[in-house]
Amino acid sequence: MCGGGMAFGVRRGRRQVLRVLAALAGSGLQSARAAEQGAAPVAARPKTGARMITQMIGANGWASAPGDVAMWKDMGITWGRDVVGPGQGESASSIMDVDKTSPTYISDLPPAILANNRNGIHSLLLLGFTPWWNATVPKDSKSAPKDVRAWERYVEAAVRKYSAPPYNVKYFQVWNEAAGKLSGGLPQATFWHGPDDDGKLDRPYERAMQDYVERIHIPAARIIRKYKAYVVYGGWPDQGGLDTFTQWIEYRSPTLNERMLDCVDYLDFHYLNVDDLSPIYDKYVKNGPARGIWQTEIGDRFIIDPFYLPRYFFDFAVWALERNWDDPDKYVSMVYHWDGYEPFRLTHRGPPRTYNVSGKSLVVLRKTLPGALAPLAASLKFSEDASGSALYSGSDIVVQVSASTGWRTVEINTGSTPASGQASVAFIDALTGVAAAAQDAQATWNGSTLSVRFKVPLVMNGAERKTPAHLAYLVVRSKA
Template sequence: MQKRACIAAGRRSAMMTLASLAGIAVGGVPGFTATRAKEAKVAKQGRRKITQLIGSNGWPLSPKDVSVWQAMGLTWGRDSVGPGVLPPPSDDEVEVDKTGTGFAFDLPAIIARNNRNGINSLLLLAYTPVWNASRTGDDKSAPKDVRYWERYVEAVVRKYSAPPYHLKYFQIWNEAAGPLTGGAPQATFWHGPNFDGDRHSGPYARAMQDYVDRIHIPAAQIIRKYDAYVVYGGWPDQGGLSHYFEWLEYRSSVHGARMLDWIDYLDIHYLGIPQMDALYQRYVANGDARGIWQTEIGDRYMEDPHFLPTYLFELAVWALGRNWNEDNKYVTMVYHWDGFEPFRLTHRGPPRTYNASGSSLIVLHRTVSGALSPCRISFRSDSDSHVRALCSDDAIVLQVTAAPGWRTVYLDDLPAVGSSRFRIALIDAITGTRSPKESLVSGWERNALSIRFMVPESTNGPPDEAPRHLAYLVLTPVA
């Protein structure tokens, strides 16, 4: 099947002698450097980097953690801020200097560290103090008195949007949704009067109206008052995209506006590129929203070590074709960077170590490190391979999923002028290991560059599935 890759059309009729190309410069891709240099100049004006797309839930809590984040290319963090409005009689006090589970960490110090190290911070505004909850003792229910919710939001945004923090992105609540599939009539983080432990709950009939009227629009009005941006709280995968449309387009009779009118960045959790594209076509392409984020993705999906690098590479390809005209238009945050489960990005120490998912981010970050641009040459692969492509500075990067054995990728219509050369490398997408030169052979077949490569019998995919291997073919011009 034909797809588009990077470099302007052209033809080459001369045959090239077959050669092993694992990191060895090879002559005979005429015009490559000149063409790519021009395209790289255009790309660098926008300087879109794959790291701009990638973040994680949680924060780096030490300089060592920062170095781990930087190695994986994480440029966004997300966590709570609180504990919020204190109970009466001290209801004039609002504490917003803590974050994390149990509000155990000092938030100002974390944001200052993030700012020094190029890590963006998204603050999650949630939940209801139990003393103000409409459902007794339930902090995931609507507030009885919305004024306390507004006081909390005001305190957070006023403080952290100002110097020395300069934060511009604030997220309202987390996974308020409904109706839900899978036997859950109420959202995990948004409870109505009939909530009784998830599956035994009655439906929350006013879930949408209560959320939009009492939570979202009041908070969004405050956020925009401080010239900051509103991020929706993350529509969960089991909520159904059609219900998300309904919520976004619901017009509040209390506020005389749609929820969508008070959202800058749509947000989803654990969904795929097709769902992102549906949101793009419906709301972003026409200017109703500025962009689309996923503030949670991964979790047990990362039991498949291919999941994260494949999703992020595909996201970059998709974003390059969807008017990626601002740095933070598209953002994804992994859940979670830290833990004891083998599918997290890292295994909590001491010493801290990288799991396969974390290692795959290091390889992705190193392999696709330059300014991104769409690829513009045609490419094909054999039936046991799947290929995606983009350009990173001057290099063509092909992400290949393939079964064991010799596989072939064909690049059509390479330019036909000049005398430049290029290198080809085959890189394991999980470990970063480069294959030996004997594993790569290239040649010209009917005006197409063919690259044959050996996929090892010991693949890096899930051990309980049909063997499949994930790797990068990187073509780099040599002056």
């Protein structure tokens, strides 16, 4: 069984597609160990309590300096993700090192995890990859290990250390974006390579699925569950196709006689739209066996569209509230990447570090949705050239609206009327947080229908998009 005893071995630069998709930016397109094996399983976090927008916002990397932590909190980021390693870098007799992180293993991991714990940030540790000396494809760290026992030693060392106090990490991701031939046309996945006749990677990796399941995923999942921690799937790439994902996740190893699906707690995808997650929820989460759906990489060049992140997370919250968001860890998405020099990252590295438009939009989102979230069981009827969705934040109705210049309206049939029969409304720019003048937004009740009239400015915050529009929040508060 995947959750049973010790695992046993089987003894024998960013993706090109995002550069293409960058050209479409603006079109709305879219990372205490139980001392005894028999100890009771841990809980992710209490299932009771309020659902907050911050619970689903994460970023790749760690916030190290106090100023960085402050900016993460301002943006509502409560999850971080990075690799642990490097393991046994030179040979099977090398000292095991799982105290480093970052893509080049130049940063110390233990203080990063402890800082996360102090600051209320949850850590996801990515387990990967293959040391050069053990690689099936010579010196290729993204290929399967020749000796699975070396992979198991690395996973065991990392999970044993970081699932225990004082780190108490409970989420471990197995590899990254392993797949076979991609729907976009590439013969092999960026992070999962197999040999071919001439040693190149320009032909399909015929054993991609079986090798990954038997040599990487199931051995790692058994170890992770032995330490009462949770298995996060290795981030299915958007170019892999969801039909192919189903073939992979339901694949039963003829050697181990287990499905990968039964060795996963949280399904994980990269760069999908929120709507793409619905069939995955229906098939694998609604009635199990998976506990939830994550996206450990979203954004990147998609964020060239300044509406991408605020739209994504608002839609994700509305979507989650309609799909039994009973556990605060059930639905998480992590921005790739939170810092850098490109203008579409959350922050500009500096010094001093400053917010880019995308980072500021998360600050606005967090401040606009400060309360417990709840679904708004009401129909929305927008006027011409306006659209959006809505939810409750505390007792406030919050509508995220995209509209063109001029006076627009939305009617919200809530089914009830507040005792006072009065409401106030604020019209807030989704990118800057600037509120419009009071006379530019009014709300009136007509029976159980709330009518909101608002003026979209002449200079729209999405004027440079392929389809120009203004993205804003209508925050409606009933008067006592």
